[in-house]
Amino acid sequence: MSQEKGFTLGEIARYLGIELKGDESTRVDGIASLKDAKPGQLSFLFSPSFRKYLKTTRASAVVMEDDHSGDCTMPVLIAPDPRLAWAKVSHYFDSRPQPDQSIHPGASVSATANIGKNVTIGANVVIADDVRLGDEVVVGPGCVIGEGCQIDSGTRLSANVTLYHQVTIGKNGIIHSGAVIGADGFGFAFDPEEHRFQKIQQVYGVKIGDDVEIGAGTTIDRGALNDTVLGNGVKLDNQVQVGHNATIGDHTVISGCSAIAGSTSIGSYCLLGGAVGIIDNLYITDHVEITAMTLVSHSIKEPGRYSSGTGLLPSHDWKRSTVGFKKLDNILKRLQRVEKKLQRPDDAKS
Amino acid sequence: MSQEKGFTLGEIARYLGIELKGDESTRVDGIASLKDAKPGQLSFLFSPSFRKYLKTTRASAVVMEDDHSGDCTMPVLIAPDPRLAWAKVSHYFDSRPQPDQSIHPGASVSATANIGKNVTIGANVVIADDVRLGDEVVVGPGCVIGEGCQIDSGTRLSANVTLYHQVTIGKNGIIHSGAVIGADGFGFAFDPEEHRFQKIQQVYGVKIGDDVEIGAGTTIDRGALNDTVLGNGVKLDNQVQVGHNATIGDHTVISGCSAIAGSTSIGSYCLLGGAVGIIDNLYITDHVEITAMTLVSHSIKEPGRYSSGTGLLPSHDWKRSTVGFKKLDNILKRLQRVEKKLQRPDDAKS
C-alpha cells in the first residue's frame, strides 16, 4: 500500500474487499464523522438516522451499507457492515506515536528481568525481579511491574500502569493508563474477640489472555484462593472493577464503570453496558447482554438480555412513582381484595 | 490587603462588598464550620437548619444571609449569598503549597517541547515531543504528557496525571491526580469471520476549554471520528468517565462517579448528581439537572430536573416492593379488568 499522503479509494476497496462506486484514484487522508468531515476525508453512514447528513457532508467518500448512492454526489464504498469496515480501515489512519524500541536510561530494570527483542521501556519505569517481557512489548513511562510478572509479545502498557506481583498478560494486549492489576482482593473476616476485621491475605495472582484491552483506571484484583482470570479477547472499558477470583470468558465486552464482585464467573461473548453491577459468587452463562446500570443479583443461566432499574422521568413525576413503589405490596393486596369482592358481588353489596 | 496573620473583618467586608455588624478590627486567620470553629476563625451559616449552632460556635465571626444577629454575640457579616462569599473569601486562606517555578532536574523534557515562562515541572515528569506549555503552567511530579499536547497558561496538573497525545487544555484549569485524558475510546466491531472483536483506532484527540477542573481518577477518552470536547468552565468531580466523541457544554458541573457514554452531547449549565449514567448517542439540552444515580436512557429536550430509581427502604419492605415491580404489567391489566367490571355493574353481578 502506498505510503504517500493518504490512500486511494481503489486501494481501500481492494483491502476491504468491497464495491466502490466512483473514481478509484480519489485520495483520502483521514476519517471523520459525516457532520465534521472535511474534503479529503472518508466518512461512514452507520444508521439511517444519519442519512440527512449525506446531503451536506464535505467528505470525499462515504462507506455505507445499502446503496443510498442516489443521495450522494461523492464516491461511495458499499460495505455489508460499515462498522467492521471502519474498524479495518481505521488502522490506516492510526495516529498513535510509535514506540522507539529502546530502554530509557531512567528506567529501573532488575538484573533478573528477562527482556525480549525490540522492547520499549519508558522513563521512570520500574521492573522488579523475575519479570519476563516478550518481544515488541511496550511499557510506557511511569509504569511499575511487580515481581514475577509475565507479559507476552506485542502487549503495550500506556503510561502509569501498575502491575502487582504474579500478573500474567498474554499477547497483543493494550493496557491503558491508571489501570491497576493485581491489588489485593477485598477480603476480611470479622474477629468477634478483637471487635475488628482480620485481613485475608490474597495469595494468588491474575491471569489475562491474548488480545485483551483494559481501560484507563480499571482495577483487577488478585485472587485469594485461586487466580482471577480474563479469557482471550476480553475488552474492559475505563474504570471497570473486577473482584478477586472472578473469571471472565473469552470475547466478553464490559463497558465503563461496571463492577464485578468477587468469585463471580461471567461467560463468553457477553456484553455488559456501562455501570453494571454484578454481586459476588454468581454464574453468568455465555451470550448474556446486560443493559446499562443494571444490578445483577442472581445467576443467569439462559442467554438473553437482562435489565433492572426504572425509566427516566421528570423528578416531580418520579417522586410520585417512588411513593407508589413503596406501596406496591399494599397495592397488590388491595387489588386482590377488590377482585375477590367482584367475584362475589353479593358480598360486595352487604 | 495586609499579609500579617489573618485579615480584619473590615478588610473582608470591604473585599466582599457586604455589611459588617461588629468590630471591624477583629482578626480572623482561618475558616471552619460552625461546629468545629475555634476562636480566631470565620464561619458561615448556609442553611436555617444550622442556626442551632450559632449559640455554641466559638467562631470569631459568622457570614450569614439574613440578619440572625439577635442569635449572635460575635460580629456578623451579612451576605446575600453566603456560599458565594465563602468561595471568594476561601482564597485568602488557600493552604496549597505554592509552585516553585523551576524545572526539576529529574524530569524528562523533550528538546522539541515549547515551555512558557515561570513554568513548574516536578520530579519524574515526562514531556514528549512537540508539547506546548503556556506561562505559569504547573506540572506535578510523575505526570506524563504525550506528543503534541498543548496546555495553556495558568493550568495546573497535580501529581501523577496522564495525558495521551493530542490533548489540548485551555487556561487556568486544574487537573487532579490520577486523571487520564486521551486514552482510547471504547470502540470495537465484531468480525463474524474471526469470531472476535476488531479494534477501531481512536484517531482524534481531546479539546478542553478554559477554567475547567477535572477530578482525581477521572478519565476522558479521545475521539474516534471527532474530538471529545469539554467547554469553558466545565467542572468534573472525581472518577467521572467521559466516553469518546462526547461533548460537554460550558459551565456544566458533573458530580463524582458519573459516566457519560460515547457520542453523547450535554448542554451548558447542566448539573449532574453523583453516579449518574448517560447512555451513548444522546442529546441533553442546556439547564438540565439530573439527580444522583439516575440512568438517562433517552435524549432530554426540555430543561428541568430528571430522575430514575426507587426510594430507599428497609431491605425487608424493599423486597416486597420489588416483587410488586415485577408484577406491574399484571397489576395494570387486572386493574383495567376491575374497572371494566365496575363500569358494567350488571355484568359484575352475573
Place this chain on the structure above:
Amino acid sequence: MSQEKGFTLGEIARYLGIELKGDESTRVDGIASLKDAKPGQLSFLFSPSFRKYLKTTRASAVVMEDDHSGDCTMPVLIAPDPRLAWAKVSHYFDSRPQPDQSIHPGASVSATANIGKNVTIGANVVIADDVRLGDEVVVGPGCVIGEGCQIDSGTRLSANVTLYHQVTIGKNGIIHSGAVIGADGFGFAFDPEEHRFQKIQQVYGVKIGDDVEIGAGTTIDRGALNDTVLGNGVKLDNQVQVGHNATIGDHTVISGCSAIAGSTSIGSYCLLGGAVGIIDNLYITDHVEITAMTLVSHSIKEPGRYSSGTGLLPSHDWKRSTVGFKKLDNILKRLQRVEKKLQRPDDAKS
C-alpha cells in the same frame, strides 16, 4: 513455627486453637479453593452449598465448621468460623514480596522530611517538605507524598499512590496503587454576575486512623471547612469515592465503586455493598448495612439493612414493568376509586 516448606496440620491446629481430626504431621504448603486445590494444599468449606466438592477435592486437609468428616477421607480441622480461620492462616502463605528497608537512590526526598527506622522508599518516589514517616513504613515506587503528610509506623503504600499535602495516616495501614488522598473537594458557588462557578478552596486535610485499608483507584477528598476523617479499622475497596468533610466511623467496610458525597457522616461497623451511593449532608448511624447499588437519599437513624432499586428481569419483561412504574401514581388513584365504588355498591350500580 517451623520455616521448612509449609506447616504441619498440628502446628496450624495449635495456632488456631481448633480441633484436628487426622494425622497431625501432614504438611500443607499452600491454600486453595476446594475445586482448585492440589495435593499439599489446605482448603476450606465456607457454605453447605460447596459440600459437593468434598468428594472430589484433592486438598490434603479441609477447614470446616461442623463435622462433615464423614464426607472426607482427608484430615479435617474443625473451626467455629472457617472464614476467620482462613484469615488467620492466610498470613502463613503470604506471597507478597518483602520490602527491603532501603531508600532507593532515585527517590526525591526533601531534606526537611523526617524518616523513621527501617523505612522502605521505592524508585521515583517524591517526598515533599515536612513529611513524617514512622518506623517500618513502606512507600512503593512512583508514590508522591505532599507537604506536611504524616504516615505512622507500619503503614504500606503500594506503587503509584498520591497523597496531597496535609494528609495523616495512622499505623499499619495499607494503601493500594492509584489511590489519591487529599485532592480538592468538589466545591463551587455560582456567581450570577460572572455567569460562572467560583471555586471554593479546600483548605483542610484528611485524617485516617490505624489499621485502615484503602483500595486501588480510591479517592478521598480533602475538607473545605473541616478535615475528612476515616476512623480506625475502616476498609475501603477499589474505586470508592469519599467526598470532602465526610466522616466514616471505626471498622466500617465499604465495597468497590461506592460513592460517599460531601459532609456525610457514616457510623461505625457499617457494611456498604458495591456501587452504593450516599448523597451529601446525611447521617448514617452505626451498624447499618446497605445492599449493592442502593442510593441512600435520606439519613438513617435506625440500625438495619436498607436497599433501593428493582430486581433483575429479562429486558422484555422489565420494559413493561417500567411502563407500570411510570403509572404508579395513576394506579394508586384508580385503585382508590375502585375501592370507594365497592364500599358504596349502590353508587356503583347507578
